Amino acid sequence: MQNENSSCTANGPVVVERPDQPERPDKPEEACGVYAVLAAGQPVANLTYFGLYALQHRGQESAGIAVFDAENKVRLHKDMGLVSQVFDQAMLERMPGDLAIGHNRYSTTGSSKVCNAQPVVLMTRSGPFALSHNGNLVNATELREEMADIASELTSTTDSELIAFALQSAVNGGLDWDQAIRQAAGRCRGAFSLVIGTPEGLFALRDGHGIRPLVFGHMGELDQAQWVVSSETCGLDIIGASFDDDVKPGEIIHFRQGDSTPSRSEWCLEPHKLCVFEMIYFARPDSRFFGESLYSYRVRIGETLARETPVDADIVIGVPDSGIPAAIGYSQFSGIPFADGLIKNRYVGRTFIQPTQAMREAGIRVKLNPLPDVLSGKRVVVIDDSIVRGTTSRKLVAALRDAGATAVHMRISSPPVTHPCFYGIDTDTQDQLIAARLTLEEIAAHLGVDSLAYLSKQGMVDAAKANSNNFCSACFDGAYPIEMEEAVRSSKLMLEPAGIAATL
Numbered sequence: 001m002q003n004e005n006s007s008c009t010a011n012g013p014v015v016v017e018r019p020d021q022p023e024r025p026d027k028p029e030e031a032c033g034v035y036a037v038l039a040a041g042q043p044v045a046n047l048t049y050f051g052l053y054a055l056q057h058r059g060q061e062s063a064g065i066a067v068f069d070a071e072n073k074v075r076l077h078k079d080m081g082l083v084s085q086v087f088d089q090a091m092l093e094r095m096p097g098d099l100a101i102g103h104n105r106y107s108t109t110g111s112s113k114v115c116n117a118q119p120v121v122l123m124t125r126s127g128p129f130a131l132s133h134n135g136n137l138v139n140a141t142e143l144r145e146e147m148a149d150i151a152s153e154l155t156s157t158t159d160s161e162l163i164a165f166a167l168q169s170a171v172n173g174g175l176d177w178d179q180a181i182r183q184a185a186g187r188c189r190g191a192f193s194l195v196i197g198t199p200e201g202l203f204a205l206r207d208g209h210g211i212r213p214l215v216f217g218h219m220g221e222l223d224q225a226q227w228v229v230s231s232e233t234c235g236l237d238i239i240g241a242s243f244d245d246d247v248k249p250g251e252i253i254h255f256r257q258g259d260s261t262p263s264r265s266e267w268c269l270e271p272h273k274l275c276v277f278e279m280i281y282f283a284r285p286d287s288r289f290f291g292e293s294l295y296s297y298r299v300r301i302g303e304t305l306a307r308e309t310p311v312d313a314d315i316v317i318g319v320p321d322s323g324i325p326a327a328i329g330y331s332q333f334s335g336i337p338f339a340d341g342l343i344k345n346r347y348v349g350r351t352f353i354q355p356t357q358a359m360r361e362a363g364i365r366v367k368l369n370p371l372p373d374v375l376s377g378k379r380v381v382v383i384d385d386s387i388v389r390g391t392t393s394r395k396l397v398a399a400l401r402d403a404g405a406t407a408v409h410m411r412i413s414s415p416p417v418t419h420p421c422f423y424g425i426d427t428d429t430q431d432q433l434i435a436a437r438l439t440l441e442e443i444a445a446h447l448g449v450d451s452l453a454y455l456s457k458q459g460m461v462d463a464a465k466a467n468s469n470n471f472c473s474a475c476f477d478g479a480y481p482i483e484m485e486e487a488v489r490s491s492k493l494m495l496e497p498a499g500i501a502a503t504l
């Protein structure tokens, strides 16, 4: 879901400027979570609240819920902030109904605006609909040009709204909901996992490559099933819903009230290309992909990393939280004991007031604090899931040495990030990616480690219980599965990468 960072055109948008953004997060950032519940007689707004709460890691800047009542009137509430800040019980009680659509959003840079929050709710001649989107279109400029005649009606700067207007136009042109959604999706190129509430029930679909995940499940007995769609299975677990299946890449599913099975069909056919970074880092470790938790996958890539890049050391530590499972795997395979060497403050959110550069230089450590009792006099293997710009890793290595580590061997449970993402993940431009600029030896010297090694691309995909061709790994190899407009490519790619990227 793209934020072009220009002004919103809605009446009186609330603009929350970040007054001091001294340091961008040194990790790729997830861009959205989507959620929907179709359950007559249930508190669907509350259930959606819990689902969004489970998906909070996918977006922390805004949250929204739209609820259809029995007369298909839609109540919408969305605002800036975490789910728990945007909604309270009184608000949820004012949103009774049978069908709810929810969304968590993370925007890219600059201003965050409530007019870009989702779901998007629009009216058509067949009634209202509410749409939530996870992903990013690569033909948004083209779509915006095609829709020049309705430019004054656009209230946000997101590509998600363009999908919604394409759907509105298809319905108003006389198509039924199913046909209209297919037509609107056919105009879009890029990554999109969508949930769409309509007067005729709930639709869920993924783009043909299935770049972003989407799953569904049910509550209650199947003959009176109540349906739940979520970006990840952790959103089903939190409300006690059973997992039924993935929404397949290129599939559209129509859930109707009271149906014991949903209608499933393909709307397009492309090679499957799930974002492999979802497996390594973005999705929650308790979410299940390909029949197992990501915790198990991440332990396995740690084992692979130990096999591929062994080193003599006294302890293995992980960078919390996402580096811990791979550190456990590294320890299990190598026989080097695992230890907790870094303590994380879990309450540092996106809205936290960041220390200034001078404060950071004076030694303020907001997120991670090393444990000298564990690290002192030890040769340490430290496992992290990725290195993007290297700024955080460099400080981390210095902190480990300050705490008494006699050697620091860094192992990364993914290949070098050499290319930016265009499909819904906020990554830096290529010139900011350390592995696009420096060789392995230069990165090791920059970070100040005794040794540095990355997981191989083969090791990364082979560890998944899926066909290794079924992943997008473009940020590690530049093999983008979806063609982009030249202006989109050149907005983030360098002409001549000089580091590891040049040798791939």
Ligand code: SF4
Pocket: 028, 211, 274, 275, 276, 277, 278, 420, 421, 422, 423, 424, 425, 472, 473, 474, 475, 476
């Ligand atoms: S480019 Fe990277 S982050 Fe983006 S979808 Fe592909 S693997 Fe995921």
